[in-house]
Amino acid sequence: MRSTLFHIPTSLDLGMAHVPLFGWGLALAVWAVIGGAGFVWAASRHGVVQAVKSLGPPLVIVAALLLWVLPALDDGVGVPIRGYGVMLLVAAAAGTSLSIIRGRRMGFDADTILALGTEVFLWGLVGARLFYVLEYHEQFFGAGTSLGESLTRIVNIAGGGLVVFGSLPTAALAAWRFAARRGLPLAKIADCVVPGMLLGLAIGRVGCFLNGCCFGGPCDLPWAVRFPEGTAPAAMYPAAAGGSVPLHPAQLYAAIDAAILAAIAVAYTPLARRDGEVFALVLTLHPISRILLEIIRVDESPALGTPLSISQLMSLALLALAAALWWWIGRQPLRPATAPL
Numbered sequence: 001m002r003s004t005l006f007h008i009p010t011s012l013d014l015g016m017a018h019v020p021l022f023g024w025g026l027a028l029a030v031w032a033v034i035g036g037a038g039f040v041w042a043a044s045r046h047g048v049v050q051a052v053k054s055l056g057p058p059l060v061i062v063a064a065l066l067l068w069v070l071p072a073l074d075d076g077v078g079v080p081i082r083g084y085g086v087m088l089l090v091a092a093a094a095g096t097s098l099s100i101i102r103g104r105r106m107g108f109d110a111d112t113i114l115a116l117g118t119e120v121f122l123w124g125l126v127g128a129r130l131f132y133v134l135e136y137h138e139q140f141f142g143a144g145t146s147l148g149e150s151l152t153r154i155v156n157i158a159g160g161g162l163v164v165f166g167s168l169p170t171a172a173l174a175a176w177r178f179a180a181r182r183g184l185p186l187a188k189i190a191d192c193v194v195p196g197m198l199l200g201l202a203i204g205r206v207g208c209f210l211n212g213c214c215f216g217g218p219c220d221l222p223w224a225v226r227f228p229e230g231t232a233p234a235a236m237y238p239a240a241a242g243g244s245v246p247l248h249p250a251q252l253y254a255a256i257d258a259a260i261l262a263a264i265a266v267a268y269t270p271l272a273r274r275d276g277e278v279f280a281l282v283l284t285l286h287p288i289s290r291i292l293l294e295i296i297r298v299d300e301s302p303a304l305g306t307p308l309s310i311s312q313l314m315s316l317a318l319l320a321l322a323a324a325l326w327w328w329i330g331r332q333p334l335r336p337a338t339a340p341l
Contacts, residue, residue, distance in 0.1 A: 002210050003231075005086060007078035010071065022070040022079065031066060035059045046111070053181070054115040061122065072152045085157065087207030092121050095200030098262075099193045102269075106192050108184075116178050116193065123174035124167035129157055131166020135310065161213070164201065165314045187276030187329070191269065194279045198262035198286075205255035216248025217298040225249045232299065250297045257289045276329045283322040287315035 042051035096117040103113040212231040224246030227233035234244040300309040
């Protein structure tokens with residue numbers, strides 16, 4: 001694993017002066033130029049109102065990150081660039097790119113998919129982080145922790161700490177609102193983007209491996225991994241020589257699982273007879289695989305007085321939701337034979 005890839009200095013030494021990079025510094029100025037150019041381009045194509053709706057939130061969020069969040073993350077060496085955060089950004093880019101490719105074949109332009117992907121990604125992050133904070137609240141609101149320290153820990157998403165299932169309600173609500181605003185068929189949109197979401201999940205799980213979270217139990221298989229001292233796996237399963245004992249790389253299992261599901265969703269697309277079937281297939285298969293993966297993972301305790309983890313319980317709820325969705329889809333008209341796939 002490699003939790004921290006490198007550090008970004010918080011200021012640039014230009015000889016006669018130190019120019020701040022974050023806060024009211026160079027990065028914000030560059031972002032203002034890039035964001036302003038993007039806003040003007042979007043406004044010229046879709047109008048000012050639509051440009052504000054689609055680009056306003058991400059522009060403001062990134063500006064807030066540059067102004068307040070990144071300076072607060074300075075650890076004395078600089079702003080640490082975490083492997084988890086990098087993989088999260090790569091996941092978002094890869095998933096959005098796949099969705100744009102599929103969207104063109106299904107009648108959605110790239111701007112629509114990009115705007116949708118931005119909203120779903122950001123709101124999914126909010127839900128996934130909130131769920132993690134609630135599940136592991138002692139990490140954020142421990143004794144002697146000030147409010148400022150708690151807030152800094154909460155917004156430090158790049159350091160790790162997201163629960164995939166926590167993103168589902170907020171991401172789904174964001175997608176529903178987006179489709180309603182633009183008059184788009186929600187079921188067809190879901191079919192379009194769900195393989196990209198799975199691709200993003202696969203890449204994001206590699207970030208979990210770099211961060212050392214979501215780990216599995218001890219094993220003696222040839223591909224078992226040892227995590228270094230100072231990590232959660234080493235604390236739970238310490239080895240006499242330091243670090244952890246050999247453990248299942250459950251994060252990589254989950255990455256492979258998500259990649260396979262993404263491939264299945266893409267392959268099933270031309271076979272689907274009704275809008276929503278691709279999404280329903282994923283909603284059926286992913287909870288099943290997650291239940292099985294949770295048997296190997298050991299980082300979550302049984303929940304609500306059951307022998308199952310919170311993720312397994314939520315998987316059962318999603319399976320029930322999938323059954324209801326299949327019933328609803330079965331009552332919808334068949335897709336026209338000439339409809340784009």
